[in-house]
Amino acid sequence: MTFDERYFDIGRLDRLSYKDTCVHRLDPRAKVIATVMFLFTVISFPKYEVVALAPFFLFPVLLMTVGEIPILFIVKKMIIVSPFAIFIGIFNPFLDTRTAVVIAGIPVSAGWLSFLSILLKFALTISAALLLIATTSFPAVCHALRRLGFPALFVSQLLFLYRYLFVLMEEAMRIIRAREMRSFGRRSTGMKVFARLIGTLFLRTVDRADRIYYAMLSRGFQGDVPTLKRSRIAAADLAFMAATVAFLAVFRSFRVTEEIGRIAQELFL
Amino acid sequence: MHMADALLSPAVGATLWAGTAAVGGYASKRLKERIDDRLIPLMGVLGAFIFAAQMINFTIPGTGSSGHLGGGMILAVILGPHAAFLVMASVLTVQALFFADGGLLALGCNIWNLGIYPCYLVYPLIYKPLLGKSQKQSRIIIASVTSAVVALQLGSFSVVLETLLSGKSELPFGAFVLLMQPIHLAIGLVEGFVTAGVISYVHGARPDVIESVSSSRPLGDRVSLKKIVITFAVLAVITGGVLSWFASTNPDGLEWAVEKAYGRSELPEKGQGIAPVLKAIQEKTAFLPDYNFKPTGSASEKEEADPGWPGIDAGTSAAGLVGAAIVLGMIVFVGMGIRAFRRRDT
Numbered sequence: 001m002t003f004d005e006r007y008f009d010i011g012r013l014d015r016l017s018y019k020d021t022c023v024h025r026l027d028p029r030a031k032v033i034a035t036v037m038f039l040f041t042v043i044s045f046p047k048y049e050v051v052a053l054a055p056f057f058l059f060p061v062l063l064m065t066v067g068e069i070p071i072l073f074i075v076k077k078m079i080i081v082s083p084f085a086i087f088i089g090i091f092n093p094f095l096d097t098r099t100a101v102v103i104a105g106i107p108v109s110a111g112w113l114s115f116l117s118i119l120l121k122f123a124l125t126i127s128a129a130l131l132l133i134a135t136t137s138f139p140a141v142c143h144a145l146r147r148l149g150f151p152a153l154f155v156s157q158l159l160f161l162y163r164y165l166f167v168l169m170e171e172a173m174r175i176i177r178a179r180e181m182r183s184f185g186r187r188s189t190g191m192k193v194f195a196r197l198i199g200t201l202f203l204r205t206v207d208r209a210d211r212i213y214y215a216m217l218s219r220g221f222q223g224d225v226p227t228l229k230r231s232r233i234a235a236a237d238l239a240f241m242a243a244t245v246a247f248l249a250v251f252r253s254f255r256v257t258e259e260i261g262r263i264a265q266e267l268f269l
Numbered sequence: 270m271h272m273a274d275a276l277l278s279p280a281v282g283a284t285l286w287a288g289t290a291a292v293g294g295y296a297s298k299r300l301k302e303r304i305d306d307r308l309i310p311l312m313g314v315l316g317a318f319i320f321a322a323q324m325i326n327f328t329i330p331g332t333g334s335s336g337h338l339g340g341g342m343i344l345a346v347i348l349g350p351h352a353a354f355l356v357m358a359s360v361l362t363v364q365a366l367f368f369a370d371g372g373l374l375a376l377g378c379n380i381w382n383l384g385i386y387p388c389y390l391v392y393p394l395i396y397k398p399l400l401g402k403s404q405k406q407s408r409i410i411i412a413s414v415t416s417a418v419v420a421l422q423l424g425s426f427s428v429v430l431e432t433l434l435s436g437k438s439e440l441p442f443g444a445f446v447l448l449m450q451p452i453h454l455a456i457g458l459v460e461g462f463v464t465a466g467v468i469s470y471v472h473g474a475r476p477d478v479i480e481s482v483s484s485s486r487p488l489g490d491r492v493s494l495k496k497i498v499i500t501f502a503v504l505a506v507i508t509g510g511v512l513s514w515f516a517s518t519n520p521d522g523l524e525w526a527v528e529k530a531y532g533r534s535e536l537p538e539k540g541q542g543i544a545p546v547l548k549a550i551q552e553k554t555a556f557l558p559d560y561n562f563k564p565t566g567s568a569s570e571k572e573e574a575d576p577g578w579p580g581i582d583a584g585t586s587a588a589g590l591v592g593a594a595i596v597l598g599m600i601v602f603v604g605m606g607i608r609a610f611r612r613r614d615t
Contacts, residue, residue: 160313194327195466261592
């Protein structure tokens with residue numbers, strides 16, 4: 001992915017998070033907690049589990065459709081980060097060749113099952129994390145973390161980082177453009193030029209931090225970033241959490257998928 | 270080398286989250302004690318700087334492939350360990366949320382691998398002693414390259430341990446290590462030289478910046494008791510993790526990995542210290558602790574009796590397959606329904 005694409009991607013996620021749907025309106029704390037519970041439940045499945053993971057797709061699908069998040073956007077981002085999990089998982093089919101099931105006469109080895117399981121878990125966990133940030137603005141997530149007990153210093157660090165991310169990325173974009181215009185082909189993209197570019201960017205950043213600091217001081221900064229918005233857990237948030245817990249508990253403890261399959265077989269075969 | 274959620278087990282994820290949270294709490298407490306308000310915007314903007322810098326790439330000499338900056342070591346050198354750790358943690362958090370690099374549960378692992386090692390182990394124990402009092406270019410290069418290499422080796426080795434402890438991958442220990450370490454040796458060397466280049470450039474152009482930043486950092490003192498405690502806590506989690514791996518009664522593919530790595534299938538080590546605790550957590554979190562792969566038995570039995578498909582009673586695997594198809598179909602249906610409904614609404 002090129003630099004510009006990455007930059008606009010963040011911008012796009014940011015814009016998505018300011019939509020106004022009922023998923024977006026939920027309290028950020030409720031969404032953070034629900035997402036974490038979802039992630040834990042998904043990865044708590046044993047390594048060969050495949051079919052029991054299927055119902056869990058309901059969670060991201062509901063968030064995506066009710067929250068009006070374009071599915072292709074999420075899928076594209078998932079594919080971009082998939083190489084590591086695939087790279088580690090692809091060895092399983094070759095190393096674990098015990099036959100686990102026979103489907104339509106074709107023996108399927110345990111390694112393929114565990115690889116498939118890794119892929120499904122990957123899709124579920126990554127989409128849940130992306131959807132959290134696509135349906136909740138980053139500052140809101142930060143304030144939720146603050147209220148959930150993360151250190152104030154860390155939370156203001158996150159807020160500052162996010163605030164200046166866009167500024168510095170635009171600066172980096174100008175630097176890249178300038179380098180490309182002067183380096184016809186790739187002659188000056190070596191390490192020496194790179195170290196100086198980064199050094200310059202660093203010095204500009206430090207100067208900028210100084211100016212920011214004085215600007216903040218003159219506006220009464222005392223070391224904390226307060227929020228004016230008072231968020232309260234509403235009935236809808238509690239209902240959302242309760243539904244999530246019930247959903248996770250049911251599909252984690254009962255093998256619902258296989259039961260449905262069995263009933264269907266009895267009915268139609 | 271971001272760890273991914275899909276490869277983690279809950280026990281490993283939670284343990285590293287706990288360790289990372291403890292160190293994060295300690296870092297912000299230490300920073301708060303003697304913080305200069307000036308440091309807050311500087312840390313924030315430097316986090317954004319790491320992001321921007323990671324997006325500028327360069328050509329690695331002799332290979333033609335391109336590399337970019339990792340950042341942990343530069344931050345530690347400029348900000349000191351506590352501030353650098355928090356900045357690194359925030360960078361990784363934003364990466365996990367916006368780029369889905371790794372994931373939210375693996376975030377604990379990632380902050381541990383890429384934040385704690387450079388800031389709390391390598392910087393005080395390797396970079397500072399190697400650099401000494403001088404600011405000569407050659408010393409800067411030696412110190413940065415060594416530190417970057419060691420930090421990345423520790424980090425990538427931890428990825429190996431975390432993956433194997435989670436037991437989702439079948440990769441044997443030896444092969445996995447051989448896969449990860451050399452790649453990260455190369456990355457570490459490149460990163461070390463880049464770090465050295467940036468530090469000596471900044472030092473040459475504006476020596477006051479590094480000095481002013483480092484004078485406002487609270488780490489002027491000698492090795493304190495707390496630092497030793499932190500170091501030991503880090504080592505404890507590492508060894509605890511290794512012990513729990515050895516002590517685990519049901520190490521699936523790991524047994525084979527251990528056999529390959531050590532020449533015998535059983536290791537004499539039994540659970541001590543943190544291992545039983547970890548195991549208890551694992552047993553609590555795993556709803557089906559001794560889950561045997563059920564379809565194996567039923568399918569192979571069926572195979573002998575009636576290999577035909579579809580049989581009314583073709584075993585759990587068939588039911589599972591049909592069920593999964595139905596469930597996924599229903600989810601797609603629900604999703605499309607909601608989408609259509611929404612579209613008509615607006």
